[in-house]
Amino acid sequence: MTKFLLTVHILAAILAVGPVAVAASMFPPTARRALAAPGDAQALASVRLLYRICRVYSAVGVAVPVLGFATASNMHILGDTWLIASIVLTTLAAGALIALVLPAQDAILTELDTAATEVRTGPVTAVDVRRTVRLAMFTGVFNLLWATVTVLMILRPGSTTGG
Template sequence: MSKMLLSIHVLAAILTIGPITVAASIFPRYARAAGAVGEIADDGEERGERAASIAGLLHRICRGYAIAGLAVPVFGVATGARMGILTDAWLLVSTVLTAIAAGVLVLMLLPLQATLLELTAAGAGADEKRTRPAAARLSGLTGIFNLLWTVVVVLMIFRPGATTGG
């Protein structure tokens, strides 16, 4: 049963956190490009409109997968309980880092993405003085989010001080 829970936990992490990290990482680029004024793509569509559409899709991916990502800690706790390791230091640190990453996503990344979408939805000539710094801040926050998940993955693999092997 432990192996089944662990498998579901790992699959949930890969299938939900992976898309969030990728979509969140490329969102700022498209949000900045959405403010492009008057640039016409090869197919005649305005580049800013296309970029705004892509940014909107990336935001929906982040939002949707954040909800689905709730399965990761649920199955993680179930796995830890089944294996009797819920009080191991590496797991406690991983749990805290996961909570911080979730907080960064829900309280900072998603709202800032929504703000950037609103700024660019204002149409051509979106206030670049507000869009560029917000996109830069979003890039930095996304880096922090991704770094937190990287540390969690490393802790899950190396499990320092764990008595269950590894």
């Protein structure tokens, strides 16, 4: 059962967290291109798609810590320091995604939608590109936290793999 849980946990991490990390990283530069051309429907559609990927896959990503807890419980390692550190870092990464990345993406997308509407109806207001820079920083923090968790999972102390 442990091997099955571990396999599903790893697959969930790859298939759920991976797309969020990539889409979130692509969002700021794509949003900057869309902000530079408020009437570009294709650029706006790309930003919308990246935001949707982040939202949907972050919801699916809830399975990763759930499966992780089940695996750790089955392995009787819930009290190990490296695992507790991973849990804390995972919580911080989830917090960064929920409190910083997704709301910033939503705000930028709303701003892009408003600018696209103004292009069709009248004068375009100036859009603050600095928001995308802050979002890129938040996304970098999110990705760094997940990368650290991944390293901890691979190089865990007491590993029998010799890693």
